[in-house]
Amino acid sequence: MSLSRLEKRFANLRAEGRGGLVTFLTAGDPDLATSLEIVKGLPAAGADVIELGMPFSDPMADGPAIQASSLRALKQGMSLRKTLDLVRSFRAENQDTPVILMGYYNPIYIYGVETFLSDAKAAGVDGFIIVDLPPEHDDEFCLPALAQGLHFIRLTTPTTVGERLPKVLNNTSGFLYYVSILGITGTAAAAQDVVRDAVATIKAQTDLPVAVGFGIRTAEQAARTVEVADAAVVGSAIIDKLKEYLDENNRPKPGLTQAVLDYVRTLSEGVRSARG
Amino acid sequence: METPNSYKNGPDERGHFGIFGGRYVAETLMPLVLEVEKAYKTAQADSSFQGDYDYYAKNYVGRPSPLYFAERLTRELGGAKVYFKRDELNHTGSHKANNVLGQILLARRMGKKRIIAETGAGQHGVATATFCALFNLPCVVYMGATDIARQAPNVFRMKLLGAEVISVKSGTGTLKDAMNDALRDWVANVEETFYIIGTAAGPHPYPMMVRDFQSIIGREAREQILEAEGRLPDQLVACIGGGSNAIGLFYPFLDDKEVAITGVEAAGHGVDSGEHAASLTGGKPGVLHGNRTFLLQNEDGQITDAHSISAGLDYPGIGPEHSWLHSMGRVDYASATDSEALDAFQMLSKIEGIIPALEPAHALAHVCKIAPKMDKEKIILMNLCGRGDKDIFTVAEALGVKI
Numbered sequence: 001m002s003l004s005r006l007e008k009r010f011a012n013l014r015a016e017g018r019g020g021l022v023t024f025l026t027a028g029d030p031d032l033a034t035s036l037e038i039v040k041g042l043p044a045a046g047a048d049v050i051e052l053g054m055p056f057s058d059p060m061a062d063g064p065a066i067q068a069s070s071l072r073a074l075k076q077g078m079s080l081r082k083t084l085d086l087v088r089s090f091r092a093e094n095q096d097t098p099v100i101l102m103g104y105y106n107p108i109y110i111y112g113v114e115t116f117l118s119d120a121k122a123a124g125v126d127g128f129i130i131v132d133l134p135p136e137h138d139d140e141f142c143l144p145a146l147a148q149g150l151h152f153i154r155l156t157t158p159t160t161v162g163e164r165l166p167k168v169l170n171n172t173s174g175f176l177y178y179v180s181i182l183g184i185t186g187t188a189a190a191a192q193d194v195v196r197d198a199v200a201t202i203k204a205q206t207d208l209p210v211a212v213g214f215g216i217r218t219a220e221q222a223a224r225t226v227e228v229a230d231a232a233v234v235g236s237a238i239i240d241k242l243k244e245y246l247d248e249n250n251r252p253k254p255g256l257t258q259a260v261l262d263y264v265r266t267l268s269e270g271v272r273s274a275r276g
Numbered sequence: 277m278e279t280p281n282s283y284k285n286g287p288d289e290r291g292h293f294g295i296f297g298g299r300y301v302a303e304t305l306m307p308l309v310l311e312v313e314k315a316y317k318t319a320q321a322d323s324s325f326q327g328d329y330d331y332y333a334k335n336y337v338g339r340p341s342p343l344y345f346a347e348r349l350t351r352e353l354g355g356a357k358v359y360f361k362r363d364e365l366n367h368t369g370s371h372k373a374n375n376v377l378g379q380i381l382l383a384r385r386m387g388k389k390r391i392i393a394e395t396g397a398g399q400h401g402v403a404t405a406t407f408c409a410l411f412n413l414p415c416v417v418y419m420g421a422t423d424i425a426r427q428a429p430n431v432f433r434m435k436l437l438g439a440e441v442i443s444v445k446s447g448t449g450t451l452k453d454a455m456n457d458a459l460r461d462w463v464a465n466v467e468e469t470f471y472i473i474g475t476a477a478g479p480h481p482y483p484m485m486v487r488d489f490q491s492i493i494g495r496e497a498r499e500q501i502l503e504a505e506g507r508l509p510d511q512l513v514a515c516i517g518g519g520s521n522a523i524g525l526f527y528p529f530l531d532d533k534e535v536a537i538t539g540v541e542a543a544g545h546g547v548d549s550g551e552h553a554a555s556l557t558g559g560k561p562g563v564l565h566g567n568r569t570f571l572l573q574n575e576d577g578q579i580t581d582a583h584s585i586s587a588g589l590d591y592p593g594i595g596p597e598h599s600w601l602h603s604m605g606r607v608d609y610a611s612a613t614d615s616e617a618l619d620a621f622q623m624l625s626k627i628e629g630i631i632p633a634l635e636p637a638h639a640l641a642h643v644c645k646i647a648p649k650m651d652k653e654k655i656i657l658m659n660l661c662g663r664g665d666k667d668i669f670t671v672a673e674a675l676g677v678k679i
Binding site: 081155 | 452459466579
């Protein structure tokens, strides 16, 4: 069986003996053109996996940074259809870097699950993280996605690492995303030894790579994360960087793309220096 | 569509009423939602839980609430006899106390140390703050910044009762945003915190649990009307935002096929105006706040803002059981506009000496439409689920009166 783009990426990381960097940005923030420019620059800046947020009006599991980011994108007319357009444009230039779409179920449900899956696959999407679809609702979207050969990545949390873990691992594919703290995105980071123990517990039950996120803001934190996990996920901190380059009307100021990519590069250097 | 043997069997073990309901929440919350469900099942089987509920319902809330024959109103409308279930006489001024009492007793059984709630008009927030004072539990109420501005008396009440009121500025600063922030708080404080949801919505088991606690309304009303009239009513009417007072009245009557049932949504400036809160009339099925139900949303699946003069009905969704009853055709769903509700509000004050909340004023507006067309032998039973003291400022402003 041939490996998917995402599996290949993690296999290569393993072969190189280094941890990966997963970067999160909201598709269409601050606008479609700028967002595409940033996404196109991410692989060269060192992002190993690109996670793109599908903007939603009510992002219940996200903190202020990603909420605001989502609303900025929507205000500029972003939609699920345009998110797929963005991936298609990126994929025309890059066939190697996996793209994961992250978001909430309602826009997909309204788009139509089967149509969405085939459109997303054609656009070059590799997998999904749908925050409000727990294993109890796998028949809705997870199983149809797997049937299309797309990945369904699940979040596990400190409340999952117990009797629920097998249930969460079942039907998860690509990698597992360990949310290191209880809470919404953009809050404090967890202690390394706590993360190490949690990752060990997960690894005892699955061969899937484990990415760890929530609260990572510096190259050093990213480095410490990949000392105990297969990849570090950084989201809110990148969005905060992007926000520094918005004017009072949320329009991009000169240098925004460069600043965001420079920041990603420092994170990537942190990750690459970690196990060396 | 096949008619079920009973309309009272839902939800199934996954929390579904037909395609509606469910548990669409982040993984962080799943263990907690499952824990609440388990604790609720155990509590239901424990007679001491019911005993505690009955004790406080009688001695603290003031139940049973009377069933009142509105004689002057009936004469004025010239048709069916109109009865009110007087849930506005409950302690804290609305039906919300029935639910908060049940959930806070459950929270205590679970050993939770902190209570959070969302509120729109402030009625649920006040009820939650009240019971937190009674049981000495810290209370945090999330309330949209817009609602805080238009419901100042209730904000002050909650603070007097010792609650912390957090102003929610995200989104449009109304009930849905308050619920988003309450869910965010819960995700971050899962160990100690119990989330008391105010309406029959949210992830399973909340819609079922809230319905069960509110069904005391319908159970009492059923007994009371049998005593007063020797028969069941011909028509039930209740207003619907999330729909907890309505499901509470309707549920015990669902299998009485001779009883027609109507829920009244808030039509704001009119369902065609785009500025309304009528999820069933003007929305379509979607997934939000843990359940699949009818939602106001655009073609991209983004949730749109609701509008109603009544902050308690100003929510873009509706409880999943109502969506199911709508799809099965068991309950009819109508709507009343802001101005129809305002007229009904004033009329009831003058004719019966009862100042209703703006929420049941919507139900009353519907009663005013249908009663005159019905025979004098017919009986309408309406849930008067809240009193209007909190609304006098809003109404004065709408009428151009300075107080």
